[in-house]
Amino acid sequence: MVCESWKERLDIYLDGELPDEEMRTFDAHVRNCPSCSADALSRVQFRRAIHLAGKRFTPSAEFRNRIQQSIASKPRRAFRLGWMLAAAAAVVLVVGTLTSTYRGNRSDRDQVFSEIADLHVATLASASPVDVISTDRHTVKPWFQGKIPFAFNLPELQNSEFSLLGGRMTYLEQTPGAHLIYDVRKHHISVFVFQERSLPARLTDSSLKPAKLSFNMETWSQGGLRYFVIGDASAVDIDSLARLFKTAS
């Protein structure tokens, strides 16, 4: 067996745990060896199946609340002295009027990101994150026909580090949309696509930027559609995937 020595280390290669130099050598070999590339593909499919099957159990909402309450930090008072509180109250009257609009907008913004982040997290935590399991965009895109009231393009991923895992239907504020899940170096990224005119105005503000979010996110409008790209991957990866979508649309 010519490739036996390679195959012994194939799992370590796929886990991304080989030293950089060896990783590059392996990349080159797998690309040129039909036997090793077929084996690698088979193993990747097997792992993907384990990954999806392994996300099996979801805690109940009641249990989640109990745990969250048990470790939630208590609200802190900003001022200790009574006269400072009185002074602050007076200031609030003046400043409150000036800032209410800003706070309102920020609150709306944060809510948008929370909703998108919730959709992303809830899907990844579910036992069946995707309804159409395929790495082929020509399989995933037609699956949405008749399920959502618009069409969209999926980018070509050859020569990129992204891979498509599949898709599912989703809803944001009662608006149907497409939810696609991509993988990049073991990070999952969600791409949401909605018809812009169907979404409430607060969700279609182009200046939307997350105020404080543990995920990276990009959103833009193109061809009457609103796109959200979110995940725990680096901002560079989120931006790269967003650019692929912008080019494809």
Place this chain on the structure above:
Amino acid sequence: MDVSGANLQLDSFEELAIPLFDRLYNFAHWLTQNRDEAEDLVRETYVKALKGFSSFQLGTNFRAWIYCILRNTFLTSRKGLKARMTVPIDFDEEEEGPESAIERDTPETLLLARSGHELLQKAIDELPLHFREILLLCEVEEMSYQEISDTLAVPIGTVMSRLSRARQTLRNQLRPQLQQEAGLRILRGTNHGL
């Protein structure tokens, strides 16, 4: 300044621990194979982690730290002790021939994708604890070898060999079931793609 050190600590713990809640629960349920026991395990893990948080060094790997607490808590439970009893003492020292690690499963993998998750979930459930936990940490939690090594408190070499054997055992467990499933599909005439 009225912000106490304790409050700061609580804030940090909350920020680090809450995002891991769903994943910790999933892992706990796989270990205990029971919802109530999984909830108890997660609750106890959070209590222990909060209590011992002062010993955790911020900036180091919190995920490995809290998974380690969860696993140790499980291993000292009645079910955990029982599961440990079934592990052969020298299970990590067994040599594995290279051939066993390079078998291809293309037809099985294809069928696996079609058969949903049930067969796979059942097979993972039936894995011995030491294989089940390492497979979940790697494939589901997507931990690096170093993180797994920290969580299980074993050397990286052991992580690699145990992981390889866990994958192989899972394949071996699935093979007869998948072959049976494939046979049934052929009989039903629903196996056009294979």
